[in-house]
Amino acid sequence: MSSIQQYPFSALVGTEELKLALVLNAVHPPIGGVLVRGEKGTAKSTAVRGLAALLPEVEVVPGCRFACDPAAPEPDCPDGPHTAGGPGEPRPARLVELPVGASEDRLAGALDLERALTEGRRAFEPGLLAGAHRGLLYVDEVNLLGDHLVDLLLDAAAMGTNHVEREGVSVRHPARFQLVGTMNPEEGELRPQLLDRFGLTVEVRAPREQAARAEVVRRRLAYEADPAAFAERWADADAEVAARIRAARKLVGQVTLGDGALRAIVAACTAFEVDGLRADLVTAKAATALAAWDARTDVTVADVRTAALLALPHRRRRGPFEQPGLDADRLDDALNESMNESPGESLGESLDGQGSSDDEPEPGPELEPPDGDGPGGSGGSPPPPPPPPEPPPGSGSGSGSGSGSESGQADAVAGPEAGPGGPTVLPAGATFDPVRLELAGTGTGALQAPGRRSPARGSHGAHVADRVPPGRVGGRLGDLALPATLRAAAPNQLARGRTAGGRVVVRGQDLREKVREGREGNLVLFVVDASGSMAARRRMSAVKGAVLSLLLDAYQRRDRVGLISFQGEGAALALPPTASVDLAARLLAELPTGGRTPLAAGLTRAAEVLAAERVRDPVRRPLLVLVTDGRVTGPRGAPRGAALDGAVAAAAGLAARGVPAVLVDTEDGPVRLGLGGRVAAALGAPWLRLEDLAAGSLAGLVRRLTTRGGRAA
Numbered sequence: 058m059s060s061i062q063q064y065p066f067s068a069l070v071g072t073e074e075l076k077l078a079l080v081l082n083a084v085h086p087p088i089g090g091v092l093v094r095g096e097k098g099t100a101k102s103t104a105v106r107g108l109a110a111l112l113p114e115v116e117v118v119p120g121c122r123f124a125c126d127p128a129a130p131e132p133d134c135p136d137g138p139h140t141a142g143g144p145g146e147p148r149p150a151r152l153v154e155l156p157v158g159a160s161e162d163r164l165a166g167a168l169d170l171e172r173a174l175t176e177g178r179r180a181f182e183p184g185l186l187a188g189a190h191r192g193l194l195y196v197d198e199v200n201l202l203g204d205h206l207v208d209l210l211l212d213a214a215a216m217g218t219n220h221v222e223r224e225g226v227s228v229r230h231p232a233r234f235q236l237v238g239t240m241n242p243e244e245g246e247l248r249p250q251l252l253d254r255f256g257l258t259v260e261v262r263a264p265r266e267q268a269a270r271a272e273v274v275r276r277r278l279a280y281e282a283d284p285a286a287f288a289e290r291w292a293d294a295d296a297e298v299a300a301r302i303r304a305a306r307k308l309v310g311q312v313t314l315g316d317g318a319l320r321a322i323v324a325a326c327t328a329f330e331v332d333g334l335r336a337d338l339v340t341a342k343a344a345t346a347l348a349a350w351d352a353r354t355d356v357t358v359a360d361v362r363t364a365a366l367l368a369l370p371h372r373r374r375r376g377p378f379e380q381p382g383l384d385a386d387r388l389d390d391a392l393n394e395s396m397n398e399s400p401g402e403s404l405g406e407s408l409d410g411q412g413s414s415d416d417e418p419e420p421g422p423e424l425e426p427p428d429g430d431g432p433g434g435s436g437g438s439p440p441p442p443p444p445p446p447e448p449p450p451g452s453g454s455g456s457g458s459g460s461g462s463e464s465g466q467a468d469a470v471a472g473p474e475a476g477p478g479g480p481t482v483l484p485a486g487a488t489f490d491p492v493r494l495e496l497a498g499t500g501t502g503a504l505q506a507p508g509r510r511s512p513a514r515g516s517h518g519a520h521v522a523d524r525v526p527p528g529r530v531g532g533r534l535g536d537l538a539l540p541a542t543l544r545a546a547a548p549n550q551l552a553r554g555r556t557a558g559g560r561v562v563v564r565g566q567d568l569r570e571k572v573r574e575g576r577e578g579n580l581v582l583f584v585v586d587a588s589g590s591m592a593a594r595r596r597m598s599a600v601k602g603a604v605l606s607l608l609l610d611a612y613q614r615r616d617r618v619g620l621i622s623f624q625g626e627g628a629a630l631a632l633p634p635t636a637s638v639d640l641a642a643r644l645l646a647e648l649p650t651g652g653r654t655p656l657a658a659g660l661t662r663a664a665e666v667l668a669a670e671r672v673r674d675p676v677r678r679p680l681l682v683l684v685t686d687g688r689v690t691g692p693r694g695a696p697r698g699a700a701l702d703g704a705v706a707a708a709a710g711l712a713a714r715g716v717p718a719v720l721v722d723t724e725d726g727p728v729r730l731g732l733g734g735r736v737a738a739a740l741g742a743p744w745l746r747l748e749d750l751a752a753g754s755l756a757g758l759v760r761r762l763t764t765r766g767g768r769a770a
Contacts, residue, residue, distance in 0.1 A: 062284035066107030067294035069100055070273045071264035078257045078367050079108045080298070082235050084305040085346035088339060089214075089256030090236035092199070092247075092371065099261045101239040105195055109152035111299040113306065115191050116145040122183050123230050124148070124190045131231045133218075135181055151192035153185050153234075157201045160536075165209050165219055168226045168539065181228045186219045189234040199238030200245050200636075203507040204615075205575070207251050210236070214254045245636035246612065253332075256339045257367040260382070301350070309349040314341055318356040321395045325365040328391035329373035329383065340368040358392055482649050486602030489751045491610050496678055496717050500577050506677040508578020508615035522572040541569035578615040580634055580670055580677050583607070584663050585645075586685035586723070587624040588654035597650050600684060600723050603750050604645055607682065612638040617677065619666060620644060623659030625652035630662060634670055653690045656736070657700065659683075660707035667716060681711065681718035683740070687732030688724070701732060708739035718742035721750065 069076060078091045093101045118125040121136045127145035130137060155164060166184035185194070186209075196202060202210075213219050219232040236255060240247070264270050280287040322340045331337075343364035344356045370383050500513035523541040546567040553562040583604060611618050618641050619634040631648065632641050660683070667679050689700040711718065718740045722733040725747070737744035 062288050063106055063110050064103050064280055065288055065291035065295050066104065066111055067298055068276055068287070068291045069104055069107065070276065071269050072100055072104055072261060075104050075259045075261050078259045079104060080302060080350060081343055081346040082256065083108060083112055083302050084350055085309050085342055086235050088342045088346060089254065092252070092255035092258040093239040093261055094242050094258065095261030096263065097241055099263050101261055102197055105237050105239065106152065109150065109193055111295060111302060112150035113303050114147040115150055117148050119144060119146050123187050126191070133229050135228050135230055151188055153189040153192060153194050155185055155194060155196045155206070157198050159185070159206060161205055161209060164206055165221050166228070167221065181221070181226055183230070186213050186232040187230055190231050192234055194234045194236050196238045198240060198244070200240040200247050207248055211250055211254065243635070243637045243640070245615065245638070252371050253335060255371065257343060258371040259367065304352070305346070305349040308352065308354070309346055312345045312348045312354050312356065314345055314356050317396070318344065318358070318361055321358055321361045321392050324391045324395035325361065325369065325388055328387060329369055331369060331372040336369055336372045340364045343368050358396060362388065362392060481651055482647060484598060484601070485605050485646055486598040488602050488606040488609060491603070491606045491750045494680060494682070494719055496579060496680060499574065500678050501676055506577045506674070508576055510579050510614040510616060511577055511678065512574055513577035514572065514574055523569045524572050526568060526570050536571040536573065538569040538571045542567050545569060578617065578677070580617045580619065580674070580679040581607070581611050582619045582621065582634070582663055582666060582679060582681050584621045584623070584659045584681065584683045585648070586654060586656070586659070587622040587648055587650050588690070589651050590654055590686055590688045596723055596725060599747060601645055601648070603721065603747055604684060605642055606750065608638050608642050608645070621659055621662050621666065622648055623655050624650070625655070627655055628659040628662040630666060634666070654688060656685060656689045657703035657707045660704060660711060664707070664711055664714070679716055681716050682721065683718060683736070684721045684723060685733060686724040687722060687736060688730070689732065701735065705735055705739045708736050712739060712741045720744050721747060723747050
């Protein structure tokens with residue numbers, strides 16, 4: 058038990074939907090856990106830790122490190138064999154926290170090095186997955202978790218077991234846990250495979266009502282002044298929730314899911330075009346748990362509706378930059394239609410009047426104490442995202458998608474204008490699968506900046522070599538390469554006095570560590586020409602579609618992205634480097650076009666941004682993507698050609714700093730001046746036409762051309 062007094066679960070204000078999702082998982086763990094999305098400072102972690110204190114105790118086999126149930130012990134338990142029906146001992150359900158920077162060995166377990174080197178035995182040291190069995194595995198900032206850890210979590214969540222094969226150890230042990238993750242969407246999204254493993258999802262926002270916010274502050278200050286007294290004040294309310302969880306857990310097996318309720322679940326999942334059948338199963342389990350939580354044995358349509366609002370938002374089919382969420386009216390229509398198909402069957406109260414577009418849906422039963430102390434919740438389903446702009450047919454050179462007449466295209470891309478002669482906002486054209494832009498060489502950001510773009514050394518990835526730890530003697534040992542260590546020690550055993558059957562004698566100079574190569578995410582800085590020369594409708598729409606395609610690629614490869622636009626008299630940092638690629642996509646869609654072409658200002662601003670980022674995040678390597686037609690214009694009255702000379706000089710300055718770059722030339726038409734070639738040569742960058750972005754892998758080309766410019770043909 059922690060010596061720090063935990064903030065009471067019942068004392069939380071304005072988080073009723075979050076508390077309900079956590080409680081439903083406690084009642085029926087097969088639901089599969091909760092993903093909590095929300096802005097900073099919304100008590101996400103506090104709620105998770107508060108619930109852990111209310112979970113029922115579990116019976117475990119005495120001395121078993123893997124929390125085997127004495128009534129049905131695991132036959133493959135490494136601490137077994139255990140006798141079924143043997144003695145057990147109660148133990149609080151564990152909340153195991155997985156740090157974002159943990160190693161694979163810490164999560165999955167590994168060889169017990171101390172026993173291996175001192176006793177000559179191959180023994181297994183359990184990891185966090187073993188500790189979380191029959192409890193909660195909590196990951197704060199789960200969207201920042203490295204891919205190597207995500208892969209392990211996916212395997213364990215899918216199989217319910219953890220299988221370790223390394224350094225001569227072969228172990229399989231149970232790993233069934235509730236996965237609870239919290240995240241701030243502004244810092245990036247989750248991989249779809251991991252997102253689908255969360256049973257329920259909740260969007261948390263701070264209360265907007267003044268009374269609720271004041272109550273939050275009042276309670277928090279009271280807790281900080283005297284945590285023990287504050288916890289005592291809420292002890293009865295927490296005890297009531299804990300007792301209700303225990304009663305519901307016993308009742309859940311008796312709840313009946315009738316055919317009408319099942320039809321309602323299927324209708325809801327079909328209406329939102331969810332992939333696979335996991336959504337149907339999770340919704341059914343959540344609705345069953347909700348009925349048990351209300352001490353009922355029949356599932357009603359209201360249970361199905363509440364369960365769907367928790368189980369479907371992150372599973373509905375949507376674009377990569379759309380936010381999760383459900384249209385409550387659409388859900389009600391689907392449920393009412395399913396009820397009309399079976400008019401003779403009662404499913405509880407009607408949905409008439411629920412979930413109107415003007416009212417947020419009720420998240421479920423109130424969890425505040427019965428005396429009414431504190432305001433109610435402000436949760437509910439987030440509003441549905443606006444539909445993405447309809448791509449114009451045939452827009453985007455070389456996009457390979459879309460067709461239609463020129464007149465239809467012109468009508469589709471017409472956008473709102475700021476006024477006569479002012480900037481024009483044009484929609485994005487069709488997206489496509491872009492070429493893979495990969496940095497040359499091997500970086501060092503596989504641990505601090507994990508991703509999927511460029512090769513990098515780190516603590517995870519493929520084992521490619523062994524080495525003496527840098528700085529030995531006294532250097533820090535990383536990932537021990539046991540076979541290489543024993544090979545180094547073997548020739549010296551006789552000289553060190555080892556006898557037959559004795560322990561292996563290992564010295565510091567024998568130690569070897571693994572050299573691993575994985576992938577890193579990069580900082581992709583887009584510098585986009587938004588000048589008047591780009592304002593031709595077809596071209597700028599195609600440019601936005603191409604940049605959106607590259608943004609989608611950056612999202613999938615876990616890059617940070619930034620966006621600089623240049624037009625008129627200068628350049629502006631539209632988006633400072635961030636992991637929120639969807640924010641970059643929204644800003645790009647709203648980017649106006651018009652005015653002069655100050656390319657030199659855009660490149661100078663890029664140099665400033667990259668210099669600042671190098672200080673802030675020195676491990677993450679940058680990639681500059683310059684999108685322009687090369688038709689540079691300078692200030693009025695400046696000599697002809699001076700603007701292009703200034704842009705070339707700015708590009709040469711970036712090249713001198715070693716900034717890898719790619720120039721995407723958007724010039725089109727029967728007569729092409731090829732001015733982008735001079736800028737590309739000064740950058741030492743590949744020179745691509747817009748249509749080349751959809752023309753196959755570019756990885757080798759980028760490596761060849763990072764020190765000199767040339768046409769990518």
